[in-house]
Amino acid sequence: EPEVTQTPSHQVTQMGQEVILRCVPISNHxxxxxxxxxLGQKVEFLVSFYNNEISEKxxxxxxxxxxxxxxxxxxxxxxxxxxxxxxxxxxxxxxxQGVGSPLHFGNGTRLTVT
Amino acid sequence: AQSVTQLDSQVPVFEEAPVELRCxxxxxxxxxxxxxxxxxxQGLQLLLKYLSGSTLVKGINGFEAEFNKSQTSFHxxxxxxxxxxxxxxxxxxxxxxxxxxxxxxxxxxRLAVHP
Numbered sequence: 001e002p003e004v005t006q007t008p009s010h011q012v013t014q015m016g017q018e019v020i021l022r023c024v025p026i027s028n029h030x031x032x033x034x035x036x037x038x039l040g041q042k043v044e045f046l047v048s049f050y051n052n053e054i055s056e057k058x059x060x061x062x063x064x065x066x067x068x069x070x071x072x073x074x075x076x077x078x079x080x081x082x083x084x085x086x087x088x089x090x091x092x093x094x095x096x097q098g099v100g101s102p103l104h105f106g107n108g109t110r111l112t113v114t
Numbered sequence: 115a116q117s118v119t120q121l122d123s124q125v126p127v128f129e130e131a132p133v134e135l136r137c138x139x140x141x142x143x144x145x146x147x148x149x150x151x152x153x154x155x156q157g158l159q160l161l162l163k164y165l166s167g168s169t170l171v172k173g174i175n176g177f178e179a180e181f182n183k184s185q186t187s188f189h190x191x192x193x194x195x196x197x198x199x200x201x202x203x204x205x206x207x208x209x210x211x212x213x214x215x216x217x218x219x220x221x222x223x224r225l226a227v228h229p
Contacts, residue, residue: 105157
């Protein structure tokens with residue numbers, strides 16, 4: 001069964017550094033998402049992406065964050081200048097359609113900012 | 115604002131016993147409801163979803179959930195659990211404010227199945 005893959009599984013970075021989290025969504029999916037889960041807290045929506053543009057973003061997704069689909073397969077999340085509070089598990093997801101279509105999640109990237 | 119409450123952070127249960135994981139949501143409009151499961155070191159996997167129609171929804175691994183609009187609940191049930199069901203379970207809701215694309219998750223319920 002096709003799956004969403006995320007790399008790396010664990011990323012350690014120093015505060016203030018830029019980090020790029022990578023995702024390969026399922027090939028025929030059209031909608032892409034990033035969620036994050038701070039340890040011990042809820043899974044939170046960050047951003048949704050469709051037709052090469054952001055369709056919705058949360059208040060968490062400020063100017064430090066950006067997403068890109070640089071080619072036909074990858075979907076990346078960039079954090080320009082990481083803060084300690086960015087430490088979390090970041091999940092990429094994709095879906096065939098938007099409304100009601102189930103999201104398929106990757107296994108996540110654990111980001112640790114020191 | 116949309117919110118999801120999972121009333122139990124942890125549910126211990128013996129193998130082959132029935133289990134119910136509770137989920138309540140707040141919304142004044144039509145919503146879509148989902149249950150996801152997360153096994154250790156893995157991503158979130160869809161168990162089942164309610165979009166419309168029959169209020170009793172059957173999912174994978176023998177789980178089912180019932181949508182109750184009057185009580186704004188979507189409790190997850192399984193009549194007989196296995197050790198392999200030990201995982202974290204997340205209830206989620208989407209609504210028109212997010213174009214039904216944005217999932218709002220509950221805090222999760224950790225199901226621990228004991229032999």
